[in-house]
Amino acid sequence: MATIPQDINDRLRRLEQELRALTTAANRRPALNQIMHGDVKIGEGGGLSVKQPGGAETFRVGEVGPIAGEHALVVRRRDGSVALSVWNGTTTGGQAQAFRIKDAQGHELLSEDVVAGGLARPHLPIPMSPAQPTNWPSTSSTSWTDLQVAWPEAQHPRLEVFAQAVGNGNGGDMRITVDGQVMASGTHNKPIQATFKIPNYEFGQHPEIKLQARAKTSSTVWACVQRMCGVAS
Structure with missing residues (x-):
């Protein structure tokens, strides 16, 4: 059977359909709730924040403030109190950032001595025995x-x-x-x-x-x- 030639209108309609499909594919956004391969990189003073439905922040890594330029990690309870942190509140002197765990009242339960090494808290008892x-x-x-x-x-x-x-x-x-x-x-x-x-x-x-x-x-x-x-x- 002989090939029936297409007129110019048929060819234009086909090109229009292909162009529409190409435009749709180019504008289609990937899923934003999964990272299947590779790393997530946040730079230039940015940070990653997780917030509750009401807007209160429960997790942040990156520039945490209130000291501008300090990059650290803070985990908060739902009432906003700090539960865990790796920061020291300063960007000067090259001092290492301390790891801290706090109770709901803000008392340090566990922290490290970033100057000499070892524990800062808790204070451990040192029993003594009779010398004689x-x-x-x-x-x-x-x-x-x-x-x-x-x-x-x-x-x-x-x-x-x-x-x-x-x-x-x-x-x-x-x-x-x-x-x-x-x-x-x-x-x-x-x-x-x-x-x-x-x-x-x-x-x-x-x-x-x-x-x-x-x-x-x-x-x-x-x-x-x-x-x-x-x-x-």
Whole structure:
């Protein structure tokens, strides 16, 4: 069958349809709620902000203010109070920005010392023990005797312990138990310096930790835990 030639009107209508389809495709916007590949880069003093329906900001990274030019990170509660931040409120001096976690009243619960390193808060207690060993708890019994006991709230899966003992006569032995299980041992001339797992560890539990000692026949042994702290796995 012979090809029927198209007149100029047919050709114009076809070109018009193709042009309309091309224009629609060029103006079609991609989905703005997904990033499938690549990075999002915000520069030149910009920032990324997440706001509640009422307009209150709950998250911002970039230039956070109120100090112009400081780029940092702030996470806020729905009432606007700061929950977490990495900033220091200044752009001078090259001082590192501090990481801080705050409670709902604005008190710092956790923060770092950006000058010397380590913690700024919380303030950790440093217990002291008697300097004279004869002031330590003691026993002359040849059976295991409780000299010190603690029921801490477990927040780490392991314990680090340092304990010393002295004795007269033939001295004696000492040991650390947790819920009745012997975890570390020493003697009047061999201190306990050990790190061990808390048996059946559960966060927030209250294990019973004891320092026990027993003396040799006709002897006395003095013992004291001088350092004990929780450590990570």
